[in-house]
Amino acid sequence: MSGSAEQTAGGGMTEYIQHHLHNLQWRVGAGPFWIINIDTVAVTLVLMAIVLGVFILTARRATADVPGRFQAFLEMLVSAVDEFVRETFHGSSKLIAPLSLTIFVLVFLMNFMDIIPVDLLPWLGREAGLPYLRVVPTADLNTTLGMALAVFVLIQYFGLQHKGPRQFFREMFTAPFHAHGFAAVALAPVNFLLRLIEEAVRPISLSLRLFGNMYAGELIFVLIAVMTLGASLLHGLTYLMGPAQFLADFAWVLFHLLVITLQAFIFMMLTIVYLSMAAEHH
Amino acid sequence: MDINLTLLIQSLAFFAVVLLMMKYAWPLFMAAIEERQKRIAEGLAAAERARAELRDADARVAEEIKAARQQAAEIIDRAQHQANLLLDKAREDAQAEMQRQRAAAETEIAAATARAREELSARVGELVLAGASRILQREVDASTHRRLLDELASEI
Numbered sequence: 001m002s003g004s005a006e007q008t009a010g011g012g013m014t015e016y017i018q019h020h021l022h023n024l025q026w027r028v029g030a031g032p033f034w035i036i037n038i039d040t041v042a043v044t045l046v047l048m049a050i051v052l053g054v055f056i057l058t059a060r061r062a063t064a065d066v067p068g069r070f071q072a073f074l075e076m077l078v079s080a081v082d083e084f085v086r087e088t089f090h091g092s093s094k095l096i097a098p099l100s101l102t103i104f105v106l107v108f109l110m111n112f113m114d115i116i117p118v119d120l121l122p123w124l125g126r127e128a129g130l131p132y133l134r135v136v137p138t139a140d141l142n143t144t145l146g147m148a149l150a151v152f153v154l155i156q157y158f159g160l161q162h163k164g165p166r167q168f169f170r171e172m173f174t175a176p177f178h179a180h181g182f183a184a185v186a187l188a189p190v191n192f193l194l195r196l197i198e199e200a201v202r203p204i205s206l207s208l209r210l211f212g213n214m215y216a217g218e219l220i221f222v223l224i225a226v227m228t229l230g231a232s233l234l235h236g237l238t239y240l241m242g243p244a245q246f247l248a249d250f251a252w253v254l255f256h257l258l259v260i261t262l263q264a265f266i267f268m269m270l271t272i273v274y275l276s277m278a279a280e281h282h
Numbered sequence: 283m284d285i286n287l288t289l290l291i292q293s294l295a296f297f298a299v300v301l302l303m304m305k306y307a308w309p310l311f312m313a314a315i316e317e318r319q320k321r322i323a324e325g326l327a328a329a330e331r332a333r334a335e336l337r338d339a340d341a342r343v344a345e346e347i348k349a350a351r352q353q354a355a356e357i358i359d360r361a362q363h364q365a366n367l368l369l370d371k372a373r374e375d376a377q378a379e380m381q382r383q384r385a386a387a388e389t390e391i392a393a394a395t396a397r398a399r400e401e402l403s404a405r406v407g408e409l410v411l412a413g414a415s416r417i418l419q420r421e422v423d424a425s426t427h428r429r430l431l432d433e434l435a436s437e438i
Contacts, residue, residue: 028287035286044292048299055303059310064317071314078311098308102300137292142285146292150300 013226020122020222023140024132039125039133040140047109047137051102077101084269089276091162096275099154103147104268110137111214111260115253118221138263139214141207148203151271155202159278167281171195202274206267213263217256224248407431 023037058074067075081101089096113136125133137143160168172195173188227245231238411431 032284033286035284035288036291037286037288040288041291041295044295048295052299052302052307055307055311059307059314062310062314064314064321067314067318075311075315078308079315082312095304098304099300101308102296102303106296106299140288142288143292145285146289147296149289150293150296 013229016226016229017219017222019132020118021134021219022132023134024125024130037134037140037142039130039135040137040143043113043135044110044137044143047106047113051105051109055105077105081268085272088269088272089279091276091279093158093275093279095154095158096272099151099275100268100272103151103271104264107138107147107210107267108260108264110143111264113137114139114214114217114221114256114260118218118225136214136218138210139218141211144207144211144214145203147267148207151206151274152199152203155199155274155278158275162279163281171281206270210263210267213259217252217259220252221249221256224252403436407434410434 024039026036026038028034028036055074058071062071062075078101081104082097085097085100116135121135122133134140163171173191174184175191176194177187177191178184179187224245227241227248228238231241
């Protein structure tokens with residue numbers, strides 16, 4: 001697992017860890033913003049292509065007769081998500097359910113990249129001439145915040161669509177504190193401020209929760225890998241750290257499998273909740 | 283870990299995937315699932331209907347069997363009745379025939395008796411006449427004593 005250890009042994013642990021947390025970047029302009037994390041984007045696009053390919057191809061061949069195993073599996077996911085959406089959102093929407101399904105499947109797969117041995121893909125990348133490679137898109141704040149912002153835009157669009165522009169903009173100033181006459185005018189800025197905070201907090205908490213979990217998970221895999229960094233069969237300590245690393249890695253993979261599923265589920269569930277709240281009248 | 287252009291790319295890519303899933307995957311899956319649910323519901327309803335029909339048919343069959351049994355019993359009753367009637371009539375006819383035969387026989391017997399008696403009395407008259415003439419040793423004039431002779435004969 002720590003195959004890259006020999007090369008980085010000179011720099012030691014710190015360099016090894018920092019190397020793992022460095023994106024493969026492509027500068028497209030001046031300033032800190034005009035950089036593309038190629039590894040994040042590439043892995044994301046590949047996973048998206050897999051998800052779209054699998055779902056669309058299976059959907060095209062889906063029959064109402066006895067389904068094949070794979071169709072049955074996907075249908076299970078589809079109807080489970082549909083169930084969650086129906087329980088939470090009591091309106092009709094063509095958007096919420098497919099959005100939720102996409103979020104769950106995509107986030108789960110992006111998280112799942114964390115389960116792949118932490119040095120495997122970077123090592124293959126180095127063989128292919130890539131200096132850096134971070135393979136977990138959700139451990140990159142750009143991905144989680146990007147998705148959360150997309151969800152944010154959808155929340156606003158959804159609110160606008162379900163309430164109509166009049167109601168939508170009026171509520172910004174009249175909820176949560178209702179009043180009449182002068183008091184209503186006095187409370188308008190307060191309401192608007194609260195609304196701004198409320199709306200801003202959602203994408204931030206949504207993205208940071210996922211990012212934090214995945215970043216920490218990745219870091220712990222890296223730290224477990226460090227246990228045998230630069231190890232040699234000549235050292236007695238290797239024979240102690242080897243099994244310990246195996247046990248730690250095994251335990252963390254098991255735990256992390258729970259975490260990645262749970263985080264994907266939470267991201268999906270919160271999206272459903274936010275969208276249903278956006279459709280509700282105050 | 284810094285925010286950069288990747289954010290926009292990821293956001294737009296995510297949007298695109300959501301749109302594609304919404305257009306080309308979700309409706310097809312839901313259509314298949316709903317169609318199958320409909321078919322299952324129809325199948326269950328059909329099974330329920332068939333079961334009810336079977337129950338009806340069973341009841342009808344039981345009723346028919348009962349009716350048939352009743353009809354058969356009626357037919358047997360009627361046949362027995364008919365047979366009894368026939369038997370009675372035959373018995374009556376036989377009785378009447380017997381009576382008639384007996385009456386005929388009786389009249390015949392009576393006629394025969396009467397004839398025999400007449401014959402006998404006539405014969406006796408002759409015999410008496412012959413006897414008397416022999417006793418008297420003379421001819422009795424039959425014509426003179428006819429009245430007497432007839433009286434005798436009728437007395438016998």
